[in-house]
Amino acid sequence: MSAYLAVVVATALVSVALAPGQPVYGDRTPWQGISYDDLREEPTATGWSIDLGTVLAPDTPAECLRYRDEPVGAGRVLLRAAGAWTYGFANDSDCGSATAGVGTRLALVDTADGDVLWVHDVAEDLAAAGLSGPAEVASATAVDGSDLVLVQARADGRTVLITLETSSGETRQRTPPTATVDSEQFQASGRVVVSGWQPSEGAAFRYRLRDVRHLGRILWEGSGSVEGQVLALPDRLVVARSTSTVQIGLDGRPSTWRSDLDDLGGYVVRPDAVVGPVRGVDRGFTAVGLDGATAWTSSPAASGAYSAARSCLTVTDLGDDRLSCVDWRTGEVRWSRPADGASSADGLPGQTDDTVYATVSAPGDGPQSVRALDGATGSTLATIPLPDGAVPVAASRTVGYALAFGSSGGRSTLVAFDLASGDTLWSYAGQLQVATWAGSFVEVDVDGVARRLVAPSPEVVAP
Numbered sequence: 023m024s025a026y027l028a029v030v031v032a033t034a035l036v037s038v039a040l041a042p043g044q045p046v047y048g049d050r051t052p053w054q055g056i057s058y059d060d061l062r063e064e065p066t067a068t069g070w071s072i073d074l075g076t077v078l079a080p081d082t083p084a085e086c087l088r089y090r091d092e093p094v095g096a097g098r099v100l101l102r103a104a105g106a107w108t109y110g111f112a113n114d115s116d117c118g119s120a121t122a123g124v125g126t127r128l129a130l131v132d133t134a135d136g137d138v139l140w141v142h143d144v145a146e147d148l149a150a151a152g153l154s155g156p157a158e159v160a161s162a163t164a165v166d167g168s169d170l171v172l173v174q175a176r177a178d179g180r181t182v183l184i185t186l187e188t189s190s191g192e193t194r195q196r197t198p199p200t201a202t203v204d205s206e207q208f209q210a211s212g213r214v215v216v217s218g219w220q221p222s223e224g225a226a227f228r229y230r231l232r233d234v235r236h237l238g239r240i241l242w243e244g245s246g247s248v249e250g251q252v253l254a255l256p257d258r259l260v261v262a263r264s265t266s267t268v269q270i271g272l273d274g275r276p277s278t279w280r281s282d283l284d285d286l287g288g289y290v291v292r293p294d295a296v297v298g299p300v301r302g303v304d305r306g307f308t309a310v311g312l313d314g315a316t317a318w319t320s321s322p323a324a325s326g327a328y329s330a331a332r333s334c335l336t337v338t339d340l341g342d343d344r345l346s347c348v349d350w351r352t353g354e355v356r357w358s359r360p361a362d363g364a365s366s367a368d369g370l371p372g373q374t375d376d377t378v379y380a381t382v383s384a385p386g387d388g389p390q391s392v393r394a395l396d397g398a399t400g401s402t403l404a405t406i407p408l409p410d411g412a413v414p415v416a417a418s419r420t421v422g423y424a425l426a427f428g429s430s431g432g433r434s435t436l437v438a439f440d441l442a443s444g445d446t447l448w449s450y451a452g453q454l455q456v457a458t459w460a461g462s463f464v465e466v467d468v469d470g471v472a473r474r475l476v477a478p479s480p481e482v483v484a485p
Contacts, residue, residue: 045420045440045442045443045483046442047374047375047419047420047441047442047483048373048374048375048376048377048419048441049374049375049419050374050375050376051374052371052372052373052374053332053369053370053371053372053373053374054371054372055095055096056093056096056371056372056460056461057096057372057418057461058371058372058416058417058418058423058458058461058462058463059418059461059462059463059475059477060418060419060420060421060483061418061421061438061463061475061476061477062420062421062438062440062447062477062483063447063448063477063478063479064438064447064448064449064450064477064478065448065450065463065475065476065477065478066475066476066478067452067465067467067473067474067475068473068476069136069473069474069475069476070135070136070473070474071136071471071472071473071474072131072136072138072471072472073469073470073471074087074089074101074103074466074470074471074472075087075103075469075470075471076470077101077127077129077138077141078101078102078103078127078129078141079103079124079125079127082103082120082121082124083117083120084468084469084470085106085117085468086105086106086117086120086121087103087104087105087106087121087124087470088103088104088105088106088454088455088466089101089102089103089104089455089457089466089472090102090103090104090125091457091458091459091460092162092163092164093164093459093460093461094130094164094171094188094460095164095460096460096461097132097133097134097460097461098130098131098132098133098139098460099130099131099133099459099460100128100129100130100131100162100163100164100171101128101129101130101131101459102125102126102127102128102129102159102162103124103125103127104121104124104125105117105121105124105125106121122156123145123156123157123158125158125159126143126144126145126148126157126158126159126175127141127142127143127144128141128142128143128144128159128162128171128173128186128191129141129142130188130191131459133459133460133461133462133464133474134462136474139191140190140191141191142186142191142192142193144157144159144162144173144175144184145157145177147173147175147182147184147193147196148175148177148182150196151180151182151196151198151199152199153177153178153180153182153199154177154178155177155178155179156177157175157176157177158175158176158177159173159174159175160174160175160176160181160208161173161174161208162174163210164188165185165210165212165213165234166212166256167212167213167256168213168234168235169187169188169189170185170186170187170188170194170234170235171185171186171187171188172184172185172210172215172234173185173186174208176202178199179201179202180199180200180201180202181199181200181201181202181206181217182196182197182198182199182200183196183197183215183217183232183237184196184197184237185234185235185237195236195237195238196237197232197237197238200217201219203219203220205218205219205220205227205250206218206219207219207227207229207250207252209252209253209254210234210254211254211255211256211291212234212255212256212257213233213234213235213256213257213272214231214233214234214254214255214256214257214258214259214272215231215232215233215234215237215254216229216230216231216232216252216254216259217229217230217232218230218246218250218252220250224248225248226245226246226247226248226263226264227245227246227247227248227250227252228243228244228245228246229242229243229244229245229246229252229259229261230242230243231243231259231270231274233272241270241272241273241274242259242270242274242275242276244261244268244270244276245263246261246262246263247262247263247264247284248264249262249284251283251284252283253283253289253291253296255291255296255312256293256312257271257272257312258270258271258272258312260279260283260314261283262282262283262284266278266279266282267279267281267282267283267284267314269313269314279313279314280310280311280313280314280315280316281310281314281315281316284301285300285301286298286299286300286301286308286310287299287300287301288328290328290330290335292309292350294311294312295309295310295311295312295317295350296309296310296311296312297309297335297350298328299328300319305322305323305324305325306319306320306321306322306324306325307319307320307324307328307335307337307348307353308320308353309350309353317353318352318353319353320348320353320354320355321353321354321355323346323355323358324337324346324348324355324358325337325339325342325344326338326339326340326341326342326344326346327339327340327366329366329367329368330368330369331347331367331368331369331376331378331397332369332373332375332376332377332397333347333349333350333356333376333397333398334347334348334349334350334356334376334378334397335347335348335350336348336367336368336378338361338364338365338366338367338380339361340361340365343360343361343362343363344358344359344360344361345358345359345360345361345364345367345380345395345400346358346359347378347397347400356398356400357398357399357400358400359395359400361380362380362382362393363382363383364380364381364382364393365381365382365383366380366381367379367380367381367395368381368414370414370415370416370417370422371415371416371417372416372417372418372461373417373422373441374417374419375397375441376397376398377394377395377396377397377403377441378394378395378396378397378400379392379393379394379395379406379414379422380392380393380395381414383410390408390409390410390411390412391405391406391407391408392405392406392408392414392424392444393405393406394406394441394444403442403444404441404442404443404444405444406422406439406444406446407444407446408424408426408437408439409426409427409435409437410426410427411426411427411433412424412425412426412427412433412437413425413426413433415458416458417441419441419483420440420441420442420483421438421439421440421441421447422438422439422440422441423436423437423438423439423458423463424436424437424439425437425456426449428451428452428456433456434451434452434453434454434455434456434465435449435450435451435452435456436449436450436452436456436463436475437449437450438450450465450475452465452466452467453465453466453467453468454466454467454468456475462474462475463475
């Protein structure tokens with residue numbers, strides 16, 4: 023009897039898998055490296071909790087704060103507080119002074135269980151560098167391929183670069199303070215760290231190249247152009263000059279880059295290429311290798327605003343109402359179709375297929391929709407209705423997510439939709455702030471307490 027039941031069950035499973043109209047979901051690795059929670063049922067804020075105010079900004083009124091997050095690989099997130107005004111909320115008289123100096127504390131959190139792994143106050147690094155005024159963290163990011171967090175901080179009109187050990191939060195190195203100027207430039211990619219400034223109005227920018235693993239040593243210092251075109255790549259710095267473009271490797275030796283950085287009217291940096299429109303040419307895109315050698319130039323048929331999807335560069339021509347997909351590898355226009363009112367087209371972090379999501383906004387204050395397009399052909403797979411102003415932010419294996427405006431005045435409502443049908447699965451209205459923390463969804467309430475959103479019961483959709 024048990025053998026008979028096993029045969030029946032196996033047959034039933036095969037029948038379900040082959041049934042007509044069965045939803046099809048992707049099976050590739052998550053795009054951009056982070057896997058998001060697959061929440062098919064409306065979640066509740068009943069997972070772990072963290073009092074962010076106590077951890078990041080003690081004694082600061084909760085209503086004056088919002089929180090910034092930066093993924094540090096899969097399952098870990100770097101957090102810091104910011105004044106509510108940085109998210110578009112005007113500080114009232116009680117918040118203006120209360121948020122002065124807020125944001126210098128950094129915390130690394132394990133999103134699986136909500137453990138705070140460490141807290142580091144950058145103000146202490148600035149004090150050790152002889153700076154005592156109100157401190158500001160301009161940026162704090164994880165460095166790909168290393169166990170480091172790179173911080174750019176300021177106080178007393180001076181700027182300091184700091185590296186922290188991701189494993190412990192301890193300071194590894196910091197640079198001597200330099201004068202903070204309005205023309206200050208800063209980029210980091212891989213091991214390459216570049217800072218720049220314009221000595222005087224109309225003068226060529228000056229740049230300093232450092233290795234993130236050895237911040238105390240300047241590998242190269244030199245001039246660029248008056249326009250200040252510079253690009254940090256994972257293994258080299260590219261600097262445009264008035265007559266040529268140079269590249270400087272981590273050995274500090276300059277050489278000629280094989281293209282002109284000024285010729286690129288913006289760019290998307292890929293692991294092996296820099297892709298962008300050709301400046302001065304009305305139509306078409308080009309890709310150059312990290313050494314500047316031209317890899318391909320697309321057909322002039324591709325023209326307009328551009329963005330990145332998993333398998334292609336998406337190009338939206340609002341004038342001609344055309345949406346095109348330019349193959350990353352060859353530059354060929356894989357497909358081109360009527361945009362049907364779409365103003366942009368993108369991939370979604372975490373998606374496990376090559377779907378392109380084209381956003382169409384209704385006139386006035388009406389709702390908007392997103393069309394899911396087949397990345398290989400451009401054909402419409404589904405139409406996804408969304409509230410006015412909603413922004414698609416991520417995808418898991420079967421669920422897409424968008425953030426919409428809520429009662430807090432910010433994007434505090436999370437909307438979930440089925441990736442195969444486009445149907446809305448649920449909408450969760452948060453109190454103050456809803457965020458994606460390295461693949462997990464978190465609500466921050468009016469008291470500054472963050473809670474992980476979890477499904478009432480796990481619902482697993484078969485591949």
